[in-house]
Amino acid sequence: MKIIVAIKQVPVRDSVLQVDASGKWIRESELSFEVNEPDAYALEEALQLKERYGGEVIALCAGPARVSQAIREALAKGADRAIHVESDDLGAADSLGIARLLASAIRSEQPDLVLTGLQSDDLGYGQTGVIMAELLGFPHSTIIMQVEAAGSSVRVKRELENGWFQWMELPLPAVLTIQSGISKLRYATLMGIKKARTKEVKRLSAAELGGLAAPVLSVEKVYLPQKTKETQMLDGTPAEAAAALVEKLRFEARVL
Amino acid sequence: MSVLVVMEQYGGDWNRMSFEALSAGQQIAADMGARASAAVLGNGLSKLAGELRGADLEIVYTVEHPLLENYTADGYTAALEAVLKAKKPSLVLFPHTYQARDFAPKLATRFSQALVSDVIGHRVESGSLTLVRQYFQGKLNGDLRALGSGPHFASIQAGAYRSDRLARGQATVEAFTPELNAASIRNKPEPPFREAERAVDLTTADIIVSVGRGIKEKDNLPLVEELARTLNAELAASRPICDNGWLPMERQVGSSGQTVSPKLYIAVGISGAIQHLVGMKGARTIVAINKDENAPIFEVADYGIQGDLFEVVPALVKELKKIR
Numbered sequence: 001m002k003i004i005v006a007i008k009q010v011p012v013r014d015s016v017l018q019v020d021a022s023g024k025w026i027r028e029s030e031l032s033f034e035v036n037e038p039d040a041y042a043l044e045e046a047l048q049l050k051e052r053y054g055g056e057v058i059a060l061c062a063g064p065a066r067v068s069q070a071i072r073e074a075l076a077k078g079a080d081r082a083i084h085v086e087s088d089d090l091g092a093a094d095s096l097g098i099a100r101l102l103a104s105a106i107r108s109e110q111p112d113l114v115l116t117g118l119q120s121d122d123l124g125y126g127q128t129g130v131i132m133a134e135l136l137g138f139p140h141s142t143i144i145m146q147v148e149a150a151g152s153s154v155r156v157k158r159e160l161e162n163g164w165f166q167w168m169e170l171p172l173p174a175v176l177t178i179q180s181g182i183s184k185l186r187y188a189t190l191m192g193i194k195k196a197r198t199k200e201v202k203r204l205s206a207a208e209l210g211g212l213a214a215p216v217l218s219v220e221k222v223y224l225p226q227k228t229k230e231t232q233m234l235d236g237t238p239a240e241a242a243a244a245l246v247e248k249l250r251f252e253a254r255v256l
Numbered sequence: 257m258s259v260l261v262v263m264e265q266y267g268g269d270w271n272r273m274s275f276e277a278l279s280a281g282q283q284i285a286a287d288m289g290a291r292a293s294a295a296v297l298g299n300g301l302s303k304l305a306g307e308l309r310g311a312d313l314e315i316v317y318t319v320e321h322p323l324l325e326n327y328t329a330d331g332y333t334a335a336l337e338a339v340l341k342a343k344k345p346s347l348v349l350f351p352h353t354y355q356a357r358d359f360a361p362k363l364a365t366r367f368s369q370a371l372v373s374d375v376i377g378h379r380v381e382s383g384s385l386t387l388v389r390q391y392f393q394g395k396l397n398g399d400l401r402a403l404g405s406g407p408h409f410a411s412i413q414a415g416a417y418r419s420d421r422l423a424r425g426q427a428t429v430e431a432f433t434p435e436l437n438a439a440s441i442r443n444k445p446e447p448p449f450r451e452a453e454r455a456v457d458l459t460t461a462d463i464i465v466s467v468g469r470g471i472k473e474k475d476n477l478p479l480v481e482e483l484a485r486t487l488n489a490e491l492a493a494s495r496p497i498c499d500n501g502w503l504p505m506e507r508q509v510g511s512s513g514q515t516v517s518p519k520l521y522i523a524v525g526i527s528g529a530i531q532h533l534v535g536m537k538g539a540r541t542i543v544a545i546n547k548d549e550n551a552p553i554f555e556v557a558d559y560g561i562q563g564d565l566f567e568v569v570p571a572l573v574k575e576l577k578k579i580r
Binding site: 011014015016017019026094095096099121122123124125126127130131133134135139140141142143159160161162163164165166167168169170171180181182215216217218219220221222223224225229230231232233234237238239241242243245246248249250253255256 | 271329330353354357358359361362364365366368369370371372373374386390391392393394395396397398399400401402403404442443444445446447448449450451463487495496498499500511512513514515519520540541543544548550552554555556557558559560561562563564567568570571572574575576578579
């Protein structure tokens with residue numbers, strides 16, 4: 001099975017965010033980046049599928065030079081090769097624009113399966129996989145917990161709301177978006193890290209993929225959310241704060 | 257300007273979030289000087305459509321076809337594509353459910369548009385609509401405008417608009433029969449199922465102590481277990497804790513776990529991603545203990561302690577033991 005995994009690099013989870021001078025996005029220069037967690041699970045699922053059914057895993061990542069780190073990590077964990085869609089100005093692109101570039105990079109590879117995480121931890125649109133499927137003309141299914149290959153199709157377990165699940169069969173080629181936490185992530189081994197250096201990374205510019213289309217969404221500004229609920233912050237040492245909290249819970253909220 | 261709200265039903269029962277989206281649709285339409293319409297997809301919808309007759313809506317479209325009996329992304333997309341081409345709404349709204357997340361981006365792509373997902377609010381200024389959504393799991397808000405002539409697409413976050421604000425009135429029900437063919441529906445869904453009977457029912461608990469990523473390791477769990485014991489509370493967790501197998505899935509609170517409304521909810525080391533918040537923001541009193549002062553959990557908390565949970569929780573246990 002030939003599997004492409006689309007991964008994204010995002011600011012690390014505990015980043016302190018500051019709005020940039022334009023007011024339209026955050027200052028990225030001081031941030032550290034990591035692989036988007038749901039995408040790490042998509043990669044893990046791809047590697048496990050390859051171990052079970054054979055084939056090839058190709059990591060696909062779009063972004064500026066810094067995303068090479070995410071690509072190296074995917075190769076070290078066991079991806080066979082990678083495609084880097086190089087572009088410095090994806091920040092202003094919307095989900096449709098990014099998905100168009102990725103789909104264009106995927107098309108010529110003719111994969112059996114395209115996996116990606118169900119959403120990104122930064123933008124959180126949760127759409128890239130679904131849009132790619134539509135652009136590629138592939139069927140898709142989202143928020144997937146388990147994948148079983150069955151010849152020219154896959155049978156997948158999809159998460160529904162409130163503890164419900166559903167199995168679904170899709171003909172290949174197909175796009176699946178993978179739920180976070182469905183398996184245990186592997187670490188790159190020393191051997192894997194060494195081998196990663198010799199693996200092929202194909203670099204494609206946005207222009208080679210048809211260029212970044214004019215956006216259909218415009219982010220006018222970003223800002224820290226205003227509080228809608230009055231939160232009483234209890235200060236002091238841990239002991240003082242704990243004492244104040246118990247006092248409030250007993251005599252103000254009266255829940256103890 | 258016209259707004260179409262796509263309602264969600266399963267087996268003849270509404271997904272309640274649909275009414276929040278409907279309320280959003282009414283408010284946005286009113287602010288733009290228009291009226292909203294609704295659409296519901298399925299097979300055999302007369303009972304559900306009847307329930308919408310008393311809402312202030314222009315038209316309720318019942319989009320019926322045997323191939324829409326069970327949800328598929330292909331079927332729903334094709335049917336709605338036909339509705340939109342015939343009725344030409346300028347804005348199409350969905351509740352931000354798992355189902356909408358599965359097909360709404362596909363539908364938007366078909367019109368060369370992008371869905372503004374997970375919207376929490378809106379503004380209308382000189383006839384132009386701005387939608388507000390969250391970034392970075394609720395740490396940042398953003399104002400967005402959809403460009404071009406549309407139709408534009410947006411999905412409404414759970415709890416962002418109140419269904420009890422729904423305006424009453426009169427709606428006309430109109431049937432719409434899309435042309436669908438079985439061969440174009442590629443996914444073959446099987447019936448939904450539940451994994452196992454739930455042994456733990458968090459929904460009846462008076463007090464819940466809930467733990468998140470901040471606990472760092474499984475070996476640190478006794479710290480919160482002791483707090484739960486001291487309060488005679490149920491122990492719960494956010495998704496990552498259950499994903500790691502540190503606590504069983506049946507103790508998970510959030511959109512993929514249980515929805516709870518205890519009189520006291522203490523969130524320990526939980527940042528408050530929206531998937532968690534929708535499961536617990538109905539609690540009467542919420543306490544958050546977190547090291548990050550910008551954690552979204554503080555947005556919904558009544559009382560907050562910014563600090564190291566490894567210091568605060570033992571101090572709290574000590575304090576509670578004085579009164580229990």
